[in-house]
Amino acid sequence: MQISGHIEHQFREVFPSVIALLLALALLFHSPLATAQESPSAxxxxxxxxxxxxxxxxxxxxxxxSEQTTESLxxxxxxxxxxxxxxxxxxxxxxxxxxxxxxxxxxxxxxxxxxxxxxxxxxxxxxxxxxxxxxxxxxxxxxxxxxxxxxxxxxxxxxxxxxxxxxxxxxxxxxxxxxxxxxxxxxxxxxxxxxxxxxxxxxxxxxxxxxxxxxxxxxxxxxxxxxxxxxxxxxxxxxxxxxxxxxxxxxxxxxxxxxxxxxxxxxxxxxxxxxxxxxxxxxxxxxxxxxxxxxxxALDAEKRYLSTVAGDVRRMIKEGKTLSEAAGTAGMSEKDAWILFNEYHARNVSAAFAELEWE
Amino acid sequence: MSATRLTLGRISRSLALTLGIFAGAALPAVAADDIWKDIHRDVFAGKAIAEDDGAVSLEAPYRAEDAAIVPLTVHIPASAGEVKSLTLVVDKNPAPVAATFEFGEAAGKGDRMLSTRVRIDMYSNVRAVVETADGKLHMATKFVKASGGCSAAASKDADEALASLGKMQIRTFDADASKEQTPPVREAQVMIRHPNFTGMQMDQVTRQYTPMRIVSEMDVKRDGARIFKMEGGISISENPNFRFTFVPGTDNVIEVTAKDTEGQIFNATSAKKAS
CATH class of the missing domain: 3.60.15.10 (Ribonuclease Z/Hydroxyacylglutathione hydrolase-like)
Structure with missing residues (x-):
């Protein structure tokens, strides 16, 4: 009891300076804390x-x-x-x-x-x-x-x-x-x-x-x-x-x-x-x-992906849909077939749309 | 100037994150208001602007898929009455005014829509400011997360871009929903092949910036009556693309004249019986 109370007391005193130190560190090293966190919104x-x-x-x-390696190089x-x-x-x-x-x-x-x-x-x-x-x-x-x-x-x-x-x-x-x-x-x-x-x-x-x-x-x-x-x-x-x-x-x-x-x-x-x-x-x-x-x-899956995107985008252009409408919907049937889908797919659709609307 | 801003941004992000760990709170963006203050003074002569009063609304993605082609859509409801002009502003772009549209009679007074694609250089507020017939200003604002849009390499296919410069395409749409509106409106889309070089895209071989070359003016008419006249800046994306409503006429032929900063003129007319 006493010991933990003592620690708690010390901790309260030290805590503000810990925050200050961390803040200073974060500013100094840009954002090492961020990278340590590995949060998607970092x-x-x-x-x-x-x-x-x-x-x-x-x-x-x-x-x-399952795909993520944590080992360093x-x-x-x-x-x-x-x-x-x-x-x-x-x-x-x-x-x-x-x-x-x-x-x-x-x-x-x-x-x-x-x-x-x-x-x-x-x-x-x-x-x-x-x-x-x-x-x-x-x-x-x-x-x-x-x-x-x-x-x-x-x-x-x-x-x-x-x-x-x-x-x-x-x-x-x-x-x-x-x-x-x-x-x-x-x-x-x-x-x-x-x-x-x-x-x-x-x-x-x-x-x-x-x-x-x-x-x-x-x-x-x-x-x-x-x-x-x-x-x-x-x-x-x-x-x-x-x-x-x-x-x-x-x-x-x-x-x-x-x-x-x-x-x-x-x-x-x-x-x-x-x-x-x-x-x-x-x-x-x-x-x-x-x-x-x-x-x-080896080419099959990629061909299917690109054909699906092109097909969906062409149809949406024909229907008079807009770039932003397409970005959220075209090619979504491919979602589960690929890793890093959210990171690349919508951008692919935007690029495909900007290209295919000139056909 | 922009380097300073970047550094500030970085520090504020680190700070926000550090604070976030302890308090679950983030700091507000630094200096955003000051930039708008300057723009308000320089572009709108400091005139009072009503915000979110229903005269204009703006659609923009919170996070852009591609900073070099960020779609913006402006809606002006019938309740706004006659509107003289629309100005699109990207606060933190090197030249914040993306474009100004002066509306003509064929733009009508019903529910109006105008959509285009812009470059966004860093996280920024994007604004649509309209001037109604009574001379009052109204504004809608959206924050967009995007960066590098102005210095991003011009084209995915550099040869193709130059080979097809000046090519235009006009489409008209006959959406059922818009036909049912009273008064009736129709939609058209004008696209022009043009690199719209911002002047901020560097060629490392020559260590030269590709000189600015943009579509600076565009006049769009329906059966001879003006829908809008646009004055464009460097923030309009490569291959400028405008989609908009107009009041139908007899033939609904859309006629476009555009001019770029090199003085080159581009003309196009939609097919007579527009589909």
Missing amino acids: PSGDAQRATEDLNKSAPAAAPSK PAALKVEEVAPGVFVHQGRYELFTPRNSGDTSNNGFIIGKDAVAVIDTGGSARVGAALLAAIRARTSLPIKYVINTHMHPDHVFGNVAFKAESPTFVGNAKLPRALSSRADRYLAINKELLGDSFAGTEIIPPTELVSNRLEIDLGDRKLLLEAHPTAHTDNDLTVLDEKTGTLFLGDLLFSRHTPALDGSIRGWLALIDKLANRQDVKLAVPGHGPASMPWPS
């Missing part, structure tokens, strides 16, 4: 909301529990050998948070006889460095190419970690423009989202540009790089490992993670049909989803 969520057009780096709402990324010499790291089904350091997209590397090619580098310098460590645990061959599949930060922000390896950075011919017109925003917003784990991140645009097709050789291993018309973005690029028929689709392929539309829904659907007919592909690596997927069934 301020970082507000900031993240601002990033919607970054697509892969939007708000802080929690994905379903390891020194070397865990990778899976999906085909001989082809390695893929599966990113988390999450939005950017300080804890995941921007490890939210798939990235990979292919080892040839003479050299290595990296395909996408993750969402921060830290993820890029962990990918480099995973590569170096398997080979000491030079990294000759770092290829980016499109402009989104979760695929390009790790480029900087490879600078010292002096690779050729390769991308769609439209990638430099897409990055440059978004650079300030991408950097500012992702810095806010990732906090300390953003340290050292900078944008490294490609110097070798692909406007149609480009073949590169890693030594007894040829990769076919192809630029595509506007689909997920206006600067999509796929990478085919000819030896194993493994196609890296970047964000032209989403699985489980809600697709994010930042290009053209018509273009994307047309491209899916075109790709599905390809006979030279045996295995698909999505930009978000499992490390690898069977071909061409």
Whole structure:
């Protein structure tokens, strides 16, 4: 009794200064308390909301529990050998948070006889460095190419970690423009989202540009790089490992993670049909989803999602409905089929509406 | 200026959160009223404005799906009588006046609606201010959570945007509900392909801002009678899009003349028997 009474007394005296201290800390470190809280309505969520057009780096709402990893980033990324010499790291089904350091997209590397090619580098310098460590645990061959599949930060922000390896950075011919017109925003917003784990991140645009097709050789291993018309973005690029028929689709392929539309829904659907007919592909690596997927069934769910959205939106436009009416109703039948649906879907509908009303 | 505001915003959010943990309360937004005071003085000459008196109402999403295309819909009821003009204001945008619409006779005096899409640069109050025939001002306000709308990269498909600049599309709608209204009204939609460059979108390669280029004027008529004349600012979204009611005439042909800040003129006319 006495002891607890004593403690209570002391606590009352100390309490105001504790609040003051916490306030001061919160101001000093911006909002470490917020991130510790992991609440969907935390301020970082507000900031993240601002990033919607970054697509892969939007708000802080929690994905379903079973999908959420609470581990922080390891020194070397865990990778899976999906085909001989082809390695893929599966990113988390999450939005950017300080804890995941921007490890939210798939990235990979292919080892040839003479050299290595990296395909996408993750969402921060830290993820890029962990990918480099995973590569170096398997080979000491030079990294000759770092290829980016499109402009989104979760695929390009790790480029900087490879600078010292002096690779050729390769991308769609439209990638430099897409990055440059978004650079300030991408950097500012992702810095806010990732906090300390953003340290050292900078944008490294490609110097070798692909406007149609480009073949590169890693030594007894040829990769076919192809630029595509506007689909997920206006600067999509796929990478085919000819030896194993493994196609890296970047964000032209989403699985489980809600697709994010930042290009053209018509273009994307047309491209899916075109790709599905390809006979030279045996295995698909999505930009978000499992490390690898069977071909061409990998495309089915995404095609269904985009067709549903396009169909619903077209019908609503025909009926004279408005953009805001569509945002709340179109494509809702897909809700249970995808992770992060609330974070991406309504925005996809808005984008689809603004595109399809011109038909 | 905007950097200072950002910092303030951050601090206030941290503060609000910290307080929230202990007291479940949040601090009011900092300095929002001061911005409106300036706008009120500069744009409306400090004239008295009646708030939420039923002469105008505003629909806006509390949280925007896309800060670069935030749909705003303004309703003016028949009870407001004749309305001279409507001004859309986004308090915290670099140029707060998004657009001003001067109504003509074909806008009518019944229940009116006008809807457009705007860019919103940071969490802000959005206002619809109308001036009724008696010269009085009336206002409806909504708070919208959105940010980065003015500096967001212009287009999802940059080549397509330039290739189709100036293309226009006019639709008229024949909703049963609006036909039954007395007096009867109809709805039309005018869309114009235009990047509406804000002047705040930077090209990192050249380290230059893409110069401002916006649709600055638009005159919309029905069978030669004016529905409205718009003066637009940088806050109107890429591919400006207006949907509005009008009083039906004999042919219901909608005719649009628009002009951008480069002096380029865009004309379009709806098909005669508008469907």
